[in-house]
Amino acid sequence: MEQLDLLPELVRAFGFAAAKAPGYEADDFLAAAVRQEEERGGTAVVATSDRDSFQLASPATTILQPVRGVSELARVGPDEVRERYGVEPAQVPDFIALRGDPSDRLPGAKGVGPKTAADILREYGSLEAALEAGRFAAQADELRVYKRMATLDAEAPLPTLDDQT
Structure with missing residues (x-):
């Protein structure tokens, strides 16, 4: 048996949930756990x-x-997202689609950096609204794909934890 195959059992032994499903990435499960905790009235880190x-x-x-x-962690809440990017947290996928993200190999819109991406989102509210207004017509399909790639799926299936029953 591979060590990786034992990991879900180890995670559960420590009292944590282990989730895996086709079509979902680890970040999707984080988003689903955050959604679930907020719906319960709790807080998440x-x-x-x-x-x-x-x-x-x-x-x-x-x-x-x-x-x-x-050894050093930055705390990022809504205010820090606004300060860093000039957009609301819900606009982060739109921002990433426009600006690009080298770590995810997303090139973004041609000629658009962080300031321009934030300006566009302040003006239009969303990537889709900017596209509907005729912005980036030649790249519209690509930008929609980039946004989908940057959007976490909070509907990922999670197991029920003991404290949730």
Whole structure:
């Protein structure tokens, strides 16, 4: 038996949930867990270096982003997302689609950097609204794909934990 095959059992032994399903990535399960916890009226803390997770920031959810290894973590909530990117947390997938994300190999819209991406989202509210207004017509299909890739799926199937019954 491979060590990786034993990992879900080890995770459950420590009292955590282990989830896996076709078509979902680890970040989708994080998003689903955050959604579930917020719906229960709880709070969530997500430790990740993936900037896609900034879309989860809310008054009830804080992202802990490693700054120097694991010895220093930045707390990212809605205010920090606005300060860093100039957009609301819910606009992060639109922002990433426009600006691009080298870590996910998303090139973004041609000639658009972080400031322009934020300006476009402030003006139009969403990538889709900008596309409907005729912006980036030649890249519209690609940008929609980039947004889908940057959007976490909070409907990923999660197992029920003992404290949820």
